Amino acid sequence: MNDLLTRYNYDSFMPEKFEPWMNFESSPKTGTSAPDFPLWNLDQSSTRLSEIWSQYDYTIVEFGSFT
């Protein structure tokens, strides 16, 4: 795996590994346009974040994982 994949998918919950990713303060501001990205359904078909938010008046997106 390349360096970014390895660092992003850190193998241990250690401050030097997880803290560099916690960048909420520099994330996009409310009132601005949301960045769009490709995403994948669980059947591995592809979609985009914009395809989802454009279907509803408002869309709630929770980010997270099993762990």
Added chain:
Amino acid sequence: MNAIADRYAAHNIGSIFLYTHEAHPGENYPHLTTMEQKFRHARDLRDVLGVTRPILADALDGACHRAYGSMPNMTWIFARSGLIVYKSDWTDAHSVENAIQYFAQIPQRRKAGERLAPFHVERLDYRNQEREQFYKSLERNGSKAVEEFRKAFPAG
């Protein structure tokens, strides 16, 4: 969060879970190395933890997650135009429902003829830390996850 999705679906409010990376990797759910593994963990989120909202996976390098600040369990709300209307560095169902109750009225207010202009609000919300439940979830990941969290946050 599942209940909020159900309660507001009829108000044309969408709700998804976006699978990122393993925040607390353990023996049972180790760090991700392939998309196949990511889909497998995401299916367990649905089948084991009972997330009923549509689950979508980010790229393996977390391109979307990183662009939004890569916090481990944050929630954002987008308007149909793609405008960011809410962002929270942690997911708290009370906070999200409070926000969506407000936003769900906006289309009707516009239809009723109100001329609405956006403005910014800053607010500090509070969440229940639910320590006992959190440690149970760490144990599910594997003892490595528990040990590493205790080491990183000895007072936790």
